[in-house]
Amino acid sequence: MVDLPRIAVQAATAAAGPEIPLKARLARAQARARRRAFLLVLPLLLFILLTFVIPIGQMLQRSIYHDGFSGAAPALVEWFAATPAGTEPDETAFAALASDLLFMKERKLAGEAGTRINYAVPGSRSLFTAAARGADRLTAPYRPALMAEDGKWADPLLWAAMREAASPWTTDFYLSGIDMQRTANGGIERVDEGSRVYLALYAKTFLLSAVITIICLALAFPVAHLLATLPMARANLLMILVLLPFWTSLLVRTTSWIVLLQSQGVINSLLVSAGFIGDDGRLALIYNRTGTIIVMVHILLPFMVLPLYSVMRVIPPVYARAARSLGATSWTTFRRIYLPQTLPGIGAGVLLVFILAVGYYITPALVGGADGQLFSNQIQFHMSKSNWSQAAALAAMLLAGVLLLYWLYDRLVGIDKLKLG
Amino acid sequence: MALPPYADPLERLWRIIYLVICTLIFLFLIAPILVIIPLSFNAEPYFTFTEKMLTFDPAGWSLRWYEALISTGMQAPDAADGWWSDMWANAAWVKAARNSLIIGVWSTIVATGLGTLAALGLARPDMPYRRLIMALLISPMIVPIIIVATGMFFFFSNPCSIIGVECGRLTSTYAGVILAHVVLGTPFVIITVTATLSGFDQSLIRAAASLGANPRITFFRVIMPLILPGVISGALFAFVTSFDEVVAVLFIAGPEQQTIPRQMWNGIREQISPAILAVATILVVVSIALLTILELLRRRSDRLRGVSGR
Known part of the structure; x- marks a missing residue:
């Protein structure tokens, strides 16, 4: 047991410094450094608690609390x-x-x-x-x-x-x-049977998100690989083609896809004038599930390319060369040497895109038509009908799913690895 | 990456296919953005290239949709006197642009200030509960926007409810929209500033101190210039986030706080006219400008930190 009065005396004569054991002074200095670091974060922490955590908490409370009847009867x-x-x-x-x-x-x-x-x-x-x-x-x-x-x-x-x-x-x-x-x-x-809505909607949201994520991965992989293996100057130039969509307004991109895909739009007109389809056989590419998938892939693709690129960039080419010199075919080299090294990037990109896709609202609302709506749109539907408790319950379920994925992301990738551009 | 000299014909063929695939993907990324630019000069209210446009007949091209942007909502677009004040006060898109700028600039200032401070704290090695707090502060970027907007809608309609009293509301006010956009913008500031700080040489601080600089001078003369590129790019992200945000605006803003994205949302939902393409073209030009600034900043940051970049 430590001699308490003596420590109190020491604390009182802290200014005297030299008499205090080094360990205690170190501990005190560390505590002060911790306090300082925390004080820097504190303003934002309080702000986020007040304008983000509490509002969401209050809203979620509505999912289990409704005094419309109990207060009136x-x-x-x-x-x-x-x-x-x-x-x-x-x-x-x-x-x-x-x-x-x-x-x-x-x-x-x-x-x-x-x-x-x-x-x-x-x-x-x-x-x-x-x-x-x-x-x-x-x-x-x-x-x-x-x-x-x-x-x-x-x-x-x-x-x-x-x-x-x-x-x-x-x-x-x-x-x-x-x-x-x-x-x-x-x-x-x-x-x-006829009024079952939600379970099918979860399934659809997860399925569509999975499809979007897989297409994004398939498109992002070759592009990221090309960018990672080109000389830096040319890679930076091509990178602009990935970053420009990333920086362009979401609504602008959605608008341009409407222009391209609608039945009187650019793609259908091209197909008709080229004679591939008749004027009455114009394809329904938008205001349905197809539209949601195409536009969301376009919007989320940079979120897949960037993490893949940052991982591929630092893969040393010597392993692949060694594999080739030991007699592996190019396919084996890719499958057994290169691909495993890109896994951290794949994991980061897939999780990020999937998380963003599951909660997406704007694009499905604008181009989803009737069958391209996702879970968020159902929450908005109940909000617009003033079914606030039902909206809150659905929001809680969506939030639980997203937070689970977010936790997974933090465990596997780490939040501080998140990079933008 | 050129092909190694030992590549066989099959690999050479695959290399060509691979390059074609990459080109197509780049086209998929960029073509939709570029295609709206010529279409916004369409003389007809169509969303496809007319015969006259393709033959470069001047009659097929016009600036009418850009004029429409200015004149929509004006009392007397043809009157000579008072045209400017009429446009400034009444044109719907001009008002929206003004609102977007006000909300964007204020939310950027607050988000950058709070976010930079927090990032400085988070980057210190002594930060307690670092991982947990970081996860919390980044979460506005991850939590679906509809949930954030719904929560804020209820909270902002009676913000004092947490202390059990009634006091005004934040919905349908500029303050409410700005607060919402600050929340959505801070994660980007934190991410970019902590990324800059991760390459920051902590011994520079000790060097400054040993040369007699007090903490204030150290911050302004040593730390600040080095992290400034990160701070500015974080601020740009925060601004773009606010400038592009529509869901929180849908829930929180009143008729007086309509922004450009909100106005576009209306346009896309109701009747889509080429005037929207004119707005979109202007926004694409803005984002190209922002991207250029960001690229210049990145190069400056790399140079300052001694990263060669090649």
Whole structure:
């Protein structure tokens, strides 16, 4: 155990310097250096926390918190709390419902409450707004009175949904995000074949991203190899051809592809005038999946070329020469000697392009048509419909996927290896 | 790379095929950008080369879409007096360009300042939690833009909600859009400045100190000139990021903060007219200029750091 009072004395006479053991002074100097380094980073760290991390956190909270119904139906919330799950709604329940409908009418909350239930049981929104409109005319006994207005009020699914929504904390939005729904007795099941959207959309987003990544790799590899093996002066000149697209506005590039690919556009006109296709047989190259793939490959290609290039540039040519002199064919040399050395670049490029592709929004929105939409576009769709909780749940799922890939990138490549141009 | 003298005919043939493939890929990269330049001078509202354009008939070419850029939104494009003030105040694209510049310049200044400071800290060997903090600070570049924009949309509509009070909003304000673009721009500044610092000889700092320079003088006379190329190229990246950004603008900006990309977005979604090609051509010229500056900076940086580059 160290003699504590003595250290305190030493700290008090720190100015005296020489009496303090070297180790302690070193530790103190290191702590000061650490503090200084951290202080330099601190302003940006606070800024990013405030304008980036907290907003995203708040938004994600909406995916598990929705008080549209629980805030508008106090009496029902109480009744649900007092009864176990699966209880048949009796007259007290309907009385609570009637008083809540009146509450909603007075505070104009019926739309919001109905919307919350509507996520689980489609068609409920109008049920609530209609019932709230006539809430002041309801008299006891309430069950027959409400049933007379609309038979749907007896629907056990509706009551299960209301019980679920009685707590503002919910996993409903994640359930519907994986095409599941609640059953009347509290279990979960897959939604009908026709309304399954999301799982297919994940599959499509990942598949399209994979296709885009593979095409990018196939196109970037020869180009990066050429750039890496040319003399520096000529390589720099050709590099401009890669960097110019990289620096050109995304919307400009998307516009030019629309001009090139649309049915009255340059490529189709060329094909028609060359006689390859008839005037009525113009190819649908854009506003569909093909368009999304072509344009996104063009936009993401530099992100593949740059990491590949920086790895290939430093591969010494002597290994390949040695392999040839030992009798390997050029194909064997490429496959067994050159290719393995480019793997770090391939890994970096593939991961980066895939990460960027999975979350892409602008290009699919502009040239994707109906079947070239990706996951981000679905989030925007729910935002535009004010389904904020559903948008947040989908965003959380996308974010989880991207962060996983990002973590992988950091482990395999290292963030500090990221280079631009 | 020339072929080695021992190459056999098959390899020579493959070499030619390989060069053809590379040429085609370069063409794929660059042709779409170049093709819009002549098309923006089309006299007809089409997106393809007309007969007259191909025969270089002057009647097939015109500047009408560039005129359209200026006159769209103007009250009286033909009036002689007050033309300038009319254009400055009302022309839709001019307003968008002005907004883009204001937002771009301010977000670049803030992003470059914050990002350079942070990069200086991150490059120090004593930085605690270096990897984690770096990952966090770079993440605005990786997290899908739709998620960032959605989060900011909610947060900026009531930014004081975190301390539980109501106070104005940042949506539909310049400040809101600028803040969003700062967030998106800082990763680029950090990446370029840390890259410059990685080649920085730390003993220069000790040399300066031993020659009697205090930390302030060391920073301004020794460190700053050496990392300046990295800082400037980071600033260019931040500016281009802001200048090209549309999703955050879609979510956060109001009608008063429409930028050039936002205006193009509208144009592409509603009816695409060759006026967009005129804007695109101008932007391509701008990006060529930026690329040239960047290349000159890179050479200067290499020279200063003693990297031969050849």
